[in-house]
Amino acid sequence: MQEYQLSESDNGKKLQLKMDDHIVIKLPSSPGTGYNWEVQPNNHFMVSHQYTTQSDAGVGAGGMDVFELNPQTQVQNGSIRFIYRRAWEDASKAGKTFSISYQIQ
Template identity: 80%
Template structure:
């Protein structure tokens, strides 16, 4: 089992994964502004999510959205996309995506 740690700098990265690998994606967020990262539907991964504030952050400061992905099936290729947007606004806002192959 291998663990992959990804950040906003890894946008567009291509991963070669095994079924038992683990992927952690940390994206900066500030839900107090109404913006949230949303993972787009993808049945190749079991996805968990939690928001973490910075320990020394003041009121209104941002934190990190942490997504943990565990591959569920072998696929030749695919991609997973995250959108940073306000739920009540149309449009996509900021995007983060990763392409992958799961063996």
């Protein structure tokens, strides 16, 4: 089993995964502005999500959206995409996007 720790700087990265690998993606977020990271539908992974803040952060300070991905099926070529947007706005108005492509063996 290998664990991958990814951040915004890994946007566009290509991964060669095995079924027992684990991926942690940490993306900076500021939900006080109405923006949140959302994962686009994908049936290749079991995805969990949580939002964390620094313990010394002030009111309204940003934090991290943390996504954990565990492969669920083998696939030759896949991709997963995250968008940073306000829930009430159209997805085409996403502030930022993050994606990785992968092969799962």
